[in-house]
Amino acid sequence: MNISEVSKATGLPPKTIRYYEDINLIQPLRQANGYRAFRDSDVHKLAFLARARSLGFPVESCRSLLALYDDETRASADVKQIAKTHLSEIDQKLSELTAMRDTLRTLVKACAGDDRPDCPILSDLAAPH
Amino acid sequence: MNISEVSKATGLPPKTIRYYEDINLIQPLRQANGYRAFRDSDVHKLAFLARARSLGFPVESCRSLLALYDDETRASADVKQIAKTHLSEIDQKLSELTAMRDTLRTLVKACAGDDRPDCPILSDLAAPH
């Protein structure tokens, strides 16, 4: 399988697939002409990575998850730990973003948005905090 | 005012203040010894930037907001537009993160987290999507 087929199969751009090889997440074979030759196992790994990345796992966590997936003697506790850590980072980000959104909503609502210079948004930014 | 005092006053690390000068957000004067000499107006700008950044505005938006703040003939509509654009990007991110969180929560809850290898998290990652 050539890279563009793998790209279609996994939804990952060819550039990303090459990058994942660069950082050693996959080790595809090579054809005589130098083209990458992807096995089914490479495609599975890439699909796994695509899914894990879409859930927001950092690439290094994806590497660990992939290793655990390959390890039949793994303990599910190790997987769960990674997921829980990631989940709490997401929760953290969510609460920061929610706070930002609430403040911004209030400010946007309070701003006339006309051709006059008075602006509660700028007033807020300039006020001491 | 020296950089460490400004840092204390604004909550921004000295490195960040130097960086903001590098990208021309502020133009502090220099003392004879080469040290930066911050005026009150520099400190005010930095505080403004710190607040805008804490609301998640990208640095380039901060630059625009600062310019509008300085412009007494501004239209509040221009400020509001920037804020609304930013707000919708936050809303976008929030919905992505919320979806991730919901999926992860379900998976984490379903995982035994013991010393056995069976793991619904890995099963999900390996399943077609």
Place this chain on the structure above:
DNA sequence: CATAAGCCTTCCAGTGACTGGAGGGTCAAG
């Protein structure tokens, strides 16, 4: 057989917003 389109390759640079560290100058106190 030549050529053109569409693959594939590598390598380099850029993104955003800092952050760490090396290497070195300056200043105030004892």
Place this chain on the structure above:
DNA sequence: CTTGACCCTCCAGTCACTGGAAGGCTTATG
């Protein structure tokens, strides 16, 4: 005169790609 706490600049690294240049390979057509 030395020590410690400042300050300076410049370079490299972060994260996860992404864009682009320069060039080789493959396939179809004239």
